[in-house]
Amino acid sequence: MFGKFLLYEMSWVEAKKYFARNDIAILPVGSTEQHGPANPLGTDHLVAKVIAEEAAKRTKVLCLPTVPFGVSSHHRQYWGTIFVSPRVFKAYIKDVCLALYYYGVRKVVVVNGHGGNLAALSEVARELRERGLFLSIFQWWTASAKLLPNIFTSEERLHASAEETSVNLALFPQLVATSKTVNEESRKHPTRAEGVTLPLDTADFTSYGVWGKSTTASTNKGKKVLKTVIEELVRHVEALKKARATDLKSKSLV
Ligand SMILES: [Zn+2]
Numbered sequence: 001m002f003g004k005f006l007l008y009e010m011s012w013v014e015a016k017k018y019f020a021r022n023d024i025a026i027l028p029v030g031s032t033e034q035h036g037p038a039n040p041l042g043t044d045h046l047v048a049k050v051i052a053e054e055a056a057k058r059t060k061v062l063c064l065p066t067v068p069f070g071v072s073s074h075h076r077q078y079w080g081t082i083f084v085s086p087r088v089f090k091a092y093i094k095d096v097c098l099a100l101y102y103y104g105v106r107k108v109v110v111v112n113g114h115g116g117n118l119a120a121l122s123e124v125a126r127e128l129r130e131r132g133l134f135l136s137i138f139q140w141w142t143a144s145a146k147l148l149p150n151i152f153t154s155e156e157r158l159h160a161s162a163e164e165t166s167v168n169l170a171l172f173p174q175l176v177a178t179s180k181t182v183n184e185e186s187r188k189h190p191t192r193a194e195g196v197t198l199p200l201d202t203a204d205f206t207s208y209g210v211w212g213k214s215t216t217a218s219t220n221k222g223k224k225v226l227k228t229v230i231e232e233l234v235r236h237v238e239a240l241k242k243a244r245a246t247d248l249k250s251k252s253l254v
Pocket residue numbers: 035043044113114159160164
């Protein structure tokens with residue numbers, strides 16, 4: 001191809017050439033939500049965008065513009081969190097994917113930057129598989145926990161804690177107010193019990209919106225995480241690129 005892999009930089013003529021030869025695309029999605037006093041509200045979509053676009057460049061797979069809003073009403077008590085309902089999010093993502101389907105795409109790698117989107121994305125993936133469109137969902141922190149188990153403790157891997165702050169430091173140091181990083185002990189809710197799921201918000205557990213420890217963030221750890229997760233995503237995109245769309249369809253009745 002011609003060295004352009006970002007849909008928003010292409011003309012329709014260039015897009016036509018890509019879609020004529022390829023049946024795969026990458027879709028970054030994130031959220032605009034509080035990440036404690038030190039990190040930008042855009043963390044989840046900014047990080048997803050960087051990871052997705054870098055993987056696109058390395059694999060020569062088309063990358064879409066990033067969806068910046070997600071399912072994050074559980075952060076709404078912290079100012080500036082822009083939340084949409086799972087129903088609206090699902091419908092929007094589904095339509096974006098069906099537009100790709102119209103141009104011949106049969107495989108989409110969703111690079112998800114926000115854990116709260118996962119349930120809705122998984123439902124979309126199941127529904128679209130029935131239509132012949134195969135979605136995979138990549139989450140960088142899930143990959144990092146498996147591939148770099150010793151780089152952070154579990155309390156440094158939570159929302160807006162050291163791992164996320166480190167990745168921000170590596171990518172957008174100018175957006176991180178390092179002096180405002182905090183360590184928060186999350187409060188126990190009185191109704192909490194094993195085996196019970198509760199409809200609670202981040203504000204029920206924390207004062208600043210940080211789960212766990214963020215003062216231990218470092219640029220170097222962030223760089224290491226990024227390098228590792230981008231390589232893993234590239235491996236996945238290459239594998240999906242090679243897979244035949246017909247082999248990814250749901251099996252028929254046995
Ligand atoms: Zn986040």
